[in-house]
Amino acid sequence: MELYGEIADIYRDFARYDAGSNGSHTFADWATAVADDPEVLAWLATLPPIKRQANLVFAAARWHGVPAPGPYAGLRAALLADDGSIRATILARATQTNEVGRLATLVPAFASFRGPLALLEVGASAGLCLYPDRWGYDWRTDDGHVTLGGEPRLECRVKGPAPLPATLPQVAWRGGIDLHPLDVTDADQMAWLEQLVWPEHDDRRVRLRQAIEVARADPPAIRRGDLLTDLPAAVAEASAYGTVVVFHSAVIAYLEPADRDRFDGLVRGLVADGACHWVSNEGKNVLPSVTATGPAIPAEHPTFVLGVDGRAVAHTHGHGRSMRWVGA
Numbered sequence: 001m002e003l004y005g006e007i008a009d010i011y012r013d014f015a016r017y018d019a020g021s022n023g024s025h026t027f028a029d030w031a032t033a034v035a036d037d038p039e040v041l042a043w044l045a046t047l048p049p050i051k052r053q054a055n056l057v058f059a060a061a062r063w064h065g066v067p068a069p070g071p072y073a074g075l076r077a078a079l080l081a082d083d084g085s086i087r088a089t090i091l092a093r094a095t096q097t098n099e100v101g102r103l104a105t106l107v108p109a110f111a112s113f114r115g116p117l118a119l120l121e122v123g124a125s126a127g128l129c130l131y132p133d134r135w136g137y138d139w140r141t142d143d144g145h146v147t148l149g150g151e152p153r154l155e156c157r158v159k160g161p162a163p164l165p166a167t168l169p170q171v172a173w174r175g176g177i178d179l180h181p182l183d184v185t186d187a188d189q190m191a192w193l194e195q196l197v198w199p200e201h202d203d204r205r206v207r208l209r210q211a212i213e214v215a216r217a218d219p220p221a222i223r224r225g226d227l228l229t230d231l232p233a234a235v236a237e238a239s240a241y242g243t244v245v246v247f248h249s250a251v252i253a254y255l256e257p258a259d260r261d262r263f264d265g266l267v268r269g270l271v272a273d274g275a276c277h278w279v280s281n282e283g284k285n286v287l288p289s290v291t292a293t294g295p296a297i298p299a300e301h302p303t304f305v306l307g308v309d310g311r312a313v314a315h316t317h318g319h320g321r322s323m324r325w326v327g328a
């Protein structure tokens with residue numbers, strides 16, 4: 001019973017802090033209902049702990065035809081009558097949501113460095129965030145719109161004195177590391193990526209398709225590897241091409257707390273040695289050493305923290321819809 005309580009808490013937090021704040025009423029409703037449904041909690045308890053995440057379970061159910069937006073009854077019936085297909089999808093796949101909208105918050109950080117840049121993304125998924133120079137931007141400030149580049153443009157509301165760049169970054173090389181790289185030329189893998197976009201987020205689905213086309217025109221070099229062990233060699237390789245910028249968004253939360261600290265130390269060492277710069281964009285509790293350099297964040301405020309070389313420069317929306325610049 002204690003286990004069911006733990007799973008219920010995970011789903012309640014997901015409803016409140018993730019789906020609730022990011023605008024998926026369907027997933028917020030589903031997660032709230034799961035938390036109060038002992039039979040579904042019992043079904044979830046039979047999965048390995050790492051596979052019980054709401055995002056993964058809901059995406060797998062949709063993959064097997066559960067309508068979303070749609071009522072919780074559809075999800076419930078499908079899970080409880082599962083012939084093993086939904087379970088197999090949950091076990092075989094992972095949440096690797098690749099959100100190109102985050103570039104609208106990453107590009108002002110990239111602008112701090114002298115180009116040409118060698119962009120090295122750890123936890124790159126399909127590498128869709130490796131093309132900051134192939135998108136336009138529409139930053140909506142209190143004084144009006146600041147635009148950069150042409151269509152398609154990524155929109156972002158901006159508060160604070162953000163150093164919005166007047167030129168696109170010059171990218172000489174782009175590559176990445178991922179435990180399970182996704183291949184932009186593989187239709188099945190891209191269909192799964194699309195399934196991970198939340199039901200009501202039609203704008204994100206359109207953007208994802210555009211991002212896949214951008215990447216397919218010039219596929220990125222993403223190596224299968226672990227950011228904890230393979231980063232120094234990748235930095236050394238990238239350094240032949242330009243100023244190395246190691247970056248990541250929505251990745252470090254996947255590591256155990258001790259490994260988050262190890263990664264923090266590893267990349268800080270590389271920065272101290274002058275081997276690379278570092279742009280981090282993670283949930284506020286994921287890299288405490290970065291978050292602590294910025295202003296305090298109210299406990300109930302879910303936000304990502306954008307860091308440059310270990311210092312917080314902005315509080316950002318997890319999908320790049322807005323940012324508040326807090327850096328100098």
Ligand SMILES: C[S@@+](CC[C@H](N)C(=O)[O-])C[C@H]1O[C@@H](n2cnc3c(N)ncnc32)[C@H](O)[C@@H]1O
Nearest residue numbers: 096097098099123125178179180226227249254
């Ligand atoms: C939620 S996705 C984020 C993708 C991309 N960074 C973005 O912002 O759209 C997280 C990615 O991190 C990868 N990942 C998790 N742990 C990793 C590790 N130890 N080494 C390399 N990649 C890892 C996962 O495989 C997944 O593709």
